[in-house]
Amino acid sequence: MPENTRPAGSDELTVQPVSTSPVPQRSTEWGLASLVLGGIMLLMAPLLLIAFAVAVGVHYRDWGRDTLAGFILFVSGTFCMCPLYIMAFLAGLLGVRAAMKSKNPAGLPVSGILVSVVAALLWLFVMIHIIGSMASMF
Numbered sequence: 001m002p003e004n005t006r007p008a009g010s011d012e013l014t015v016q017p018v019s020t021s022p023v024p025q026r027s028t029e030w031g032l033a034s035l036v037l038g039g040i041m042l043l044m045a046p047l048l049l050i051a052f053a054v055a056v057g058v059h060y061r062d063w064g065r066d067t068l069a070g071f072i073l074f075v076s077g078t079f080c081m082c083p084l085y086i087m088a089f090l091a092g093l094l095g096v097r098a099a100m101k102s103k104n105p106a107g108l109p110v111s112g113i114l115v116s117v118v119a120a121l122l123w124l125f126v127m128i129h130i131i132g133s134m135a136s137m138f
Contacts, residue, residue, distance in 0.1 A: 027104045030095030034112025037088035041081065041119035045126050048078065052130055071134055078127045085123060088116035 052074050095109025 025104075027095045027099030027102065027106060028108055030091050030098055031106070031108025031110075031112050034088050034092035034095060035108055035115055037084060037091065038112055038115035038119050041085050041088060042115060042122060044081070045119065045122040048074070049126050049129065052126075052133075056133060071130075074130055075127075075134065078123065078130055081123055085116050085120045088119065089113060092116060 055070065055074070092109045092113035095112065096106050098104075099106035099109060
């Protein structure tokens, strides 16, 4: 009689073979990528807004060519962040899709999507504030 089976009515414990195949973790990886990238974007938006406010406060009276070039760099840098939060959102969607496909929990991808949406809204606020304050200065 094999070791991992028991006859009916026997009180012995049986040993079940354990599968050694790895569990697919694609949803966790995509979700973590989305969460980290969205979190970085969420932290960078207030820092850029503070840096812009300091630059405006320092150079408000003496506008020159280099000051204008610096403000143009602020605006272009803000628009260059758009692909990053789009990538964070897409990574979260890929994580949710992988979680549904492999029937794993989708907590990390969903939280990554939420953080990237909040970061996108915050960056939109930063863009509107920077462009609005630059337009009012001229």
